Amino acid sequence: MADVVPRPLDALPKAHLHLHFTGSMRHGTLLELAARDGIRLPDALVSDWPPRLAADDEKGWFRFQRLYDVARSVLRTPEDVRRLVREAAEDDVRDGGRWLEIQVDPSGYGARFGGMTAFTDLVLDAVADASRTTGLGMAVVVAANRTRHPLDARALARLAAQYAGRGVVGFGLSNDERRGTTSDFARAFEIARRADLALVPHGGELLGPDSVTQVLDHLGADRIGHGVRSADDPRVLDRVVAAGVALEVCPTSNVSLGVFGDLTSVPLPTLLAAGATVALGADDPLLFGSRLAGQYATMRAAHGLDDATLAELARMSFRAARMPEHLRAACLADVDAWLDSPVEHWTP
Known part of the structure; x- marks a missing residue:
């Protein structure tokens, strides 16, 4: 009896709405840049890569954050930044990506690149270049860090607002959601809201559903x-x-950080x-070892998702994106074409 061969997921058009800047770096690029400048990387980023992580306590999160900070330290020149953005775009295109919103906290790079504004200019220029080179639609989400003072978040929100309509489409809040008080960042998000930016804070990962309620409220x-x-x-889910x-x-x-024990426990269904x-x-593919198409592949395998469900996941990614309407319509049509394409049959 012939079996149906699932359609290839790297051919499924999709939008990528959760990708952190440094975490998008290729592992090979990390090793090359570190060797260039004599930066000693921990074994977890070299021989033991991808690292074994857990963030169910502060010690685990600190280790994760330390690895992230080490990776960020290899970005030394404007060309390093351009390379990271270009390679992230290339990787998404290879995975079927049509639109990418890459998230960055300029305050983490400003000291090395002439200030937050200069760094934001550099990233936006790199994004424009990468988009032209690869054909991938791209935009930037500016993210504040909830482990820092809320006044820093307001400064970043004002920065993001200055670039609204010029490549920045959203404002986020990242890092360990167990730190800081969510309501203290409300003023920053009000600044972003007035600039018509998408409001995209982290929540509901390391903490339970109350964290979701907090970012909504x-x-x-x-x-x-x-x-x-x-x-x-x-x-909360109904809300x-x-x-x-x-x-x-x-x-x-989620699985790498210990939020769930295995991929079958991720409650996507x-x-x-x-x-x-x-x-x-x-x-953060650099730390978790899996890129965009891999997320679809793991959920297909873990939950037995059929192609119609995977296509709907791709459609939802485009509907949730801050992308031009003409591009959204074209991408949705291409998802339909993927699902309508003939399937292959394999006879054992």
């Missing part, structure tokens, strides 16, 4: 970075669905059954 989230723990409370708030679900990183809008993302 205090930050007015349009999308939630992760948000996967909303599945823990049907009332997310009713509000039309998209969840940027990153399965591989629960989210979809409730009617949630889900956009799968890779988060």
Whole structure:
């Protein structure tokens, strides 16, 4: 009897809405740049890569953050930044990406690159160049760090607002969601809201559904970075669905950080059954070892998703994106074409 061969996932058009700047770096690029400048990398980023991670306590998160900071330190020149952005775009195109919103905290790079404004200019120029070179639609989300003072977040929100309509499409809040008080960042998100930026804070990953409620109540989230723990409370999940708030679900990183024990435990079927809008993302491929198409592949394997469900996940990623309408329409049509394409049959 012949079996149907699933359609190739790297040919499925998709948008990537949860990718961090340094975390998008290729492992080979990290090694090359570190060798160039004599930077000694920990074994977890060399021989033991991808690193074994856990963030269920502060010690685990500190180790994760230390590895991230080491990786960021290899970016020394404007060409390093351009290379990172270009390679991230190339990798997404290879995975079927049509649109990418890359997330960056300029305050983490400003000291080395002439200040936050100069660094933002550099990133936006690199994004424009990479988009022209690869054909990938691209934009930037400026993200504040919740482990820093809320006044820093306001400064970043004002910076993001200055670039609204000029390549910056959103404002986020990242890092360990167990740190800081969510309501303290409300003023920053109000600044971003007035600039018509997408409000995309992290929440509902390391903490439970109450973290989702917090970013909805205090930050007015349009999308939630992760948000996967909303599945823990049907009332919270119903609220997310009713509000039309998209969840940027990153399965591989959830498992790597210990949020779930394995990929079959990532509650994607629960989210979809409730009617949630889900956009799968890779988060930090440099640390988790899996890129965009890998998220679709792991969820297909873990939950037995059929091609129609995978196509709908791709459609949802485009619907949740801050992208030009003509491009969105074209991408949605291409998803339909992927699903309508003939399937292959294999006879054992």
